[in-house]
Amino acid sequence: MRPLEIRIPGSFYDSQIYSGELYLWTTAGAIVRVDWNKLVDSVEKKDQYRATFEFAFRRSEYLYDPNVAILLHDPEVRSVLEQRFRALSESPIEVSTGLLESCTIAQYDNRFGFPHADSGFYNGTIFVGGRDGVEYAWPTDEDHAMQPTKLTDLPALGIALGSSRLAIAAGSEGVFQLTAAPHIESNLKMVAPSFSNWVRWMESALFASNRSSAGTFVDFKPGKKNEDHPDRPREKVVRQLLPVKELGEFHEQVDYVWGGDDRLCIAATGHIDVVKFFPRRKLADRFKFQGRVEVSTKGAHHFIAADNAVFGFVLEHATGLVVLTSSSETIHLEGEPVNWRVFPRSKYYTNQLHVVREEYISVLSFNDDFFVNQDEKLSGVNVNRNAQFGKRPRSGRPEPLVYPTPEEPSGSLALPISDDDIPF
Amino acid sequence: MPYGSKPDHRDNTALKSQWVIVYADEVSSFNLATSQNWSSDASTRWGLHLNPNVANLGQSAVAFGIPTRALFIAKFIDGNANDLWHGYPADPYRNQQDLPPTNVLKRWHSESHLRLALIRKLVKGQLCAL
Numbered sequence: 001m002r003p004l005e006i007r008i009p010g011s012f013y014d015s016q017i018y019s020g021e022l023y024l025w026t027t028a029g030a031i032v033r034v035d036w037n038k039l040v041d042s043v044e045k046k047d048q049y050r051a052t053f054e055f056a057f058r059r060s061e062y063l064y065d066p067n068v069a070i071l072l073h074d075p076e077v078r079s080v081l082e083q084r085f086r087a088l089s090e091s092p093i094e095v096s097t098g099l100l101e102s103c104t105i106a107q108y109d110n111r112f113g114f115p116h117a118d119s120g121f122y123n124g125t126i127f128v129g130g131r132d133g134v135e136y137a138w139p140t141d142e143d144h145a146m147q148p149t150k151l152t153d154l155p156a157l158g159i160a161l162g163s164s165r166l167a168i169a170a171g172s173e174g175v176f177q178l179t180a181a182p183h184i185e186s187n188l189k190m191v192a193p194s195f196s197n198w199v200r201w202m203e204s205a206l207f208a209s210n211r212s213s214a215g216t217f218v219d220f221k222p223g224k225k226n227e228d229h230p231d232r233p234r235e236k237v238v239r240q241l242l243p244v245k246e247l248g249e250f251h252e253q254v255d256y257v258w259g260g261d262d263r264l265c266i267a268a269t270g271h272i273d274v275v276k277f278f279p280r281r282k283l284a285d286r287f288k289f290q291g292r293v294e295v296s297t298k299g300a301h302h303f304i305a306a307d308n309a310v311f312g313f314v315l316e317h318a319t320g321l322v323v324l325t326s327s328s329e330t331i332h333l334e335g336e337p338v339n340w341r342v343f344p345r346s347k348y349y350t351n352q353l354h355v356v357r358e359e360y361i362s363v364l365s366f367n368d369d370f371f372v373n374q375d376e377k378l379s380g381v382n383v384n385r386n387a388q389f390g391k392r393p394r395s396g397r398p399e400p401l402v403y404p405t406p407e408e409p410s411g412s413l414a415l416p417i418s419d420d421d422i423p424f
Numbered sequence: 425m426p427y428g429s430k431p432d433h434r435d436n437t438a439l440k441s442q443w444v445i446v447y448a449d450e451v452s453s454f455n456l457a458t459s460q461n462w463s464s465d466a467s468t469r470w471g472l473h474l475n476p477n478v479a480n481l482g483q484s485a486v487a488f489g490i491p492t493r494a495l496f497i498a499k500f501i502d503g504n505a506n507d508l509w510h511g512y513p514a515d516p517y518r519n520q521q522d523l524p525p526t527n528v529l530k531r532w533h534s535e536s537h538l539r540l541a542l543i544r545k546l547v548k549g550q551l552c553a554l
Contacts, residue, residue: 013540027533027540113526115533115540117547130547131526155520157549171520171549197549211549304550318553338540358540 001085003364004056005092008100012361014339015354018121031108033139039103043093052084056365060351063370064383085367108146122161123181129156152188162201162345169196175208191218191238200260203279207259215257217242247287260308261344261381271295274378291378293324309342310350311366312380326380327368344381426508427454433512438487441495441513445473445481453498454511462528467505470524471498478537482513496554516546
């Protein structure tokens with residue numbers, strides 16, 4: 001099934017979506033903060049597609065709810081839902097400049113370093129890393145008023161936020177971490193000395209890739225109690241560094257390795273071996289070969305980058321992106337992207353892939369994974385049902401869906417239930 | 425300001441990146457970097473080879489992997505701060521010190537020399553080509 005697409009025209013460099021708000025870095029030196037919920041609500045759509053639209057763009061977690069699963073796996077319900085996702089994916093939904101402006105909450109001067117290497121949201125704070133270090137800021141409701149604070153001068157080629165920490169891939173300087181929540185602390189520490197340009201959290205462990213055939217898994221344990229702040233959680237210190245090559249005997253030339261959440265991926269010519277990570281098991285039993293994803297390429301992969309999403313694996317090659325979905329489809333998104341990112345650790349947007357192109361940004365929504373058995377799937381990480389927002393008060397979180405009641409004659413849920421009335 | 429080529433970037437020294445453009449073009453690249461003020465500080469300038477669009481100017485050192493990669497950024501240094509400059513094809517994939525500063529990258533994009541996707545790959549330390 002093709003992804004649904006919301007297309008926003010403009011010249012952008014990067015994007016983030018967090019807590020009902022979309023952040024767009026423009027090439028003109030601004031960060032535009034958009035009320036994503038309002039924008040999705042404002043897009044014209046037929047009544048019967050309203051709920052499908054919600055699942056696709058605002059509330060990806062709804063369809064993973066175990067209470068909904070029994071209904072979702074009913075063949076008739078599933079058929080209707082798939083039909084509607086298909087119908088909405090037939091052509092991109094274009095957002096006009098006027099609509100974007102009417103949904104814009106604030107526009108900030110971009111005072112972060114630009115062009116940056118990576119960005120991320122955590123606990124209501126935005127982090128941006130690049131050649132000159134890592135900075136953070138809290139978005140405010142006033143235009144122009146987002147002043148970054150420098151966290152470190154360490155060069156960042158990639159960053160990752162998770163497990164209350166910020167991880168920094170600092171190239172040849174190594175891999176570093178510091179505490180990012182509940183308070184941002186200045187306890188920057190090296191956790192691996194090897195070259196890395198890419199990091200991802202795997203529960204409370206970390207995977208650092210060297211952008212080719214080598215990568216290191218970093219396992220942590222609780223350190224000593226902080227005597228100055230005994231109420232704070234104990235800092236995590238390195239327990240073990242495990243190079244990927246020690247995970248098994250590889251009989252082929254490995255082209256590229258990456259990992260994140262509960263999957264490590266090892267790509268060789270023609271296939272990707274998937275290793276599942278079980279964080280609660282004993283160290284020796286934490287990695288289990290899950291299976292092999294066949295890839296149509298005859299030669300080496302020639303990766304630029306790759307990442308794990310809930311809906312599948314996203315691979316970047318010189319000529320574009322390839323999505324290997326959890327439903328075993330291969331979707332090609334041709335053309336070199338300016339930038340792209342996925343949100344596997346978010347609560348509401350695990351089905352989204354943002355692809356920045358020269359003249360627009362595509363917010364793509366992949367929805368096959370709702371129908372895939374999470375315990376058996378190969379491509380893509382398991383959905384994180386424990387995703388939580390930070391405690392910082394936020395205004396833009398999605399409101400719960402309110403369906404029209406049967407008493408409302410214009411509603412789409414009038415009884416008896418027919419094909420058009422199923423709320424998906 | 426005198427500019428001189430260093431021989432080890434033209435004699436196939438395995439540990440050094442190699443120019444693939446003629447010496448006159450190397451000097452033109454330095455002069456362009458100077459006139460455009462594509463610099464990080466008083467002793468470092470960053471060059472491109474315009475022909476008329478940006479073209480490759482070097483290849484990566486063979487000692488660090490075959491096949492080699494085409495290089496398109498030049499780094500010029502006045503190492504002893506005595507206005508005697510030399511340069512070499514920069515390899516930011518291999519060496520972070522070979523990545524131009526953000527002010528230069530921003531100008532190369534706004535002046536349409538480099539596309540934004542290429543700049544993103546450079547700052548992330550990813551493989552990239554013109």
